[in-house]
Amino acid sequence: MPTFTALTTLTGKSQAEALGEAMESLTPEPTGIGVFELEDGSGLWEVGGYFTETPDDTALALLAAVHGAQPFVVSELPETDWVAHVRRELSPVEAGRFFVYGSHDADKVPADRIPLLIEASMAFGTGHHGTTLGCLRALDGLIEQGFTAAKVADIGCGTAVLAMAAARVWQGDFLASDIDAVAVEVAEANLKANGMEGAVTCLEAAGFDHAELAAHAPYDLIFANILKGPLVALAPDLVAHLRPGGYAILSGILNEQADDVIAVYAQAGTNLVDRGVIGDWTTLLLRKIDAI
DSSP states (O other), X not given: OOEXXXXXXXXXXXXXXHHHHHHTTOSSOOSEEEEEEOSSSSOEEEEEEEESSOOOHHHHHHHHHHHTOOOOEEEEEOTTOTTGGGOOOOOOEEXXXXXXXXXXXXXXXXXXXXXXXXXXXXSSOOSOSHHHHHHHHHHHHHHHTTOOOSEEEEETOTTOHHHHHHHHHOOSEEEEEESOHXXXXXXXXXHHHTTOTTTSEEEEOSTTOSHHHHHHOSEEEEEEESOHHHHHHHHHHXXXXXXXXXXXXXXXXXXXXXXXXXXXXXXXXXXXXXXXXXXXXXXXXXXXXXXX
């Protein structure tokens, strides 16, 4: 049975909730409705419905107009899409010099930005979530300071947007790994879509458990946008794979968890350089202590 999504964005919690409630009266009736705030600092809310029949375009257009929302984007999801509930058609995201967009916004890419085409898909990391956006901002800040990296690893890469962003700016060895085979396939597809085939090596691996990751160590920069538990468990390995003076950009950390992660990585041999907060999420920029 096919599944359809109808997604839109608008400003304001009360307006978004009112639109979500109004969608319940649609025919055909949605099987589920979601309302939540985007964690990109835009102040926008996303409202979406799921349907087992093609939704009524006219009724959706009327609802969007009445509630001051963007036109709904309707998509049919593949039956094999096991995380279809996170698939979205979202507006572009700017993170410093980086511009993350979907193909439907290809005409909006500014000439003075580095474009990264990332389709909403089966892997996390479109740039809209506070964790991915935080990592891109931290990367942009490092570049602004004049830092360069010839060896970069993106652990738990999802769409590989972080590894691709680094490979757009620097030349060298760029590796992206994920424990999920689907994410690795998505990463490779994104590289192809961006004309970057071969620029990043995509691997299926848990943490640093891959011969290719070991062969390219030590790294100048390591991204790990995962969750607190895996980040804590990964700390000794991650720091061991960093060169002295190298940087780690960590996210997937709830604000109240940040101090615990900082403490664990301090014990492993890093100093906190910066912490950024977007919504409920913290991104940490850490630097490995130089050898004495």
